[in-house]
């Protein structure tokens with residue numbers, strides 16, 4: 001059972017917004033949840049509990065308050081509830097892996113057979129994967145304690161950065177606790193018995209189509225976007241059409257009963273997608289193995305500020321493995337009125353950097369302290385072990 005605080009929780013029966021502290025318990029194995037409203041006033045020491053079932057898949061967007069609306073309410077004595085209060089964390093709770101990952105639930109965007117699911121299984125071979133329609137739902141599932149972690153593709157060695165997912169990292173308050181480098185071998189799939197030459201068009205995720213653009217042009221095959229590679233395979237399987245194929249994994253072919261007409265059809269044999277595993281709590285940084293730290297920051301205006309910002313890492317021999325910039329949505333333009341010829345307009349950017357050091361290292365702490373001199377905003381997205389195994 002996991003517990004979290006719900007201040008300002010609204011009682012579904014009375015619609016009374018409690019000034020008290022609420023607690024929620026989620027039993028993710030049995031998919032049950034229980035919301036506890038605890039009174040802080042001495043005269044009213046009752047605890048109200050609302051129990052219900054955690055919905056599957058696409059209903060993950062519902063908030064816990066909404067779920068409580070349809071559920072039975074009952075009161076229990078306060079003293080009986082003391083045993084239910086959160087226990088203090090122990091050191092072993094703070095490190096992610098206790099060897100048994102069969103209880104870990106990981107949300108991913110897509111349906112079974114998607115590469116994101118394979119990435120989750122690479123990180124936690126015995127985990128339970130929870131499919132979600134959109135990335136937003138995969139994030140919310142973690143935020144609502146419906147699952148433990150979410151997996152997110154962030155960049156690909158052929159297609160580059162997945163920009164929308166950088167934006168999601170900032171919009172949500174989850175922490176990167178792990179990275180997964182997954183070799184992606186795209187296959188051309190078709191309904192049983194079909195020949196490669198019969199395929200006139202293929203369905204797949206836009207990133208997967210981009211990674212195979214030359215091969216598909218050579219074969220004269222049209223490209224059509226699908227939500228994810230596994231949904232493409234499922235659509236082809238249920239359509240039964242001989243001239244429509246899918247680009248997806250061997251695993252997706254097995255799940256949806258399709259023939260593999262060609263393997264490794266990506267334009268570069270070394271096709272690797274990097275995924276991030278996200279959790280509610282950050283990982284406590286250590287120095288027992290190579291670590292990476294991901295940060296996002298914005299800079300004050302001025303000549304050479306980005307140069308100075310990057311120098312804080314170079315000065316301490318900290319290697320940067322990734323830099324990405326994204327427009328600041330809330331403040332897209334900065335207007336500087338310093339001349340007689342009108343005001344200058346600059347686009348305002350956020351910079352995302354991955355550097356190869358642990359936040360437990362003094363040089364990393366000093367580098368971020370130094371960066372604060374030029375940055376108007378800094379957030380540490382996570383410090384996590386580097387994935388060195390392919």
Ligand SMILES: O=C(O)C(=O)C[C@]1(C(=O)O)C=C[C@@H](O)C=C1
Pocket residue numbers: 110113114115116117153156162184205207208227228229230273
């Ligand atoms: O469609 C899938 O199977 C996904 O997991 C998505 C995704 C992506 O978003 O880049 C992941 C890995 C591959 O590079 C292609 C597609």
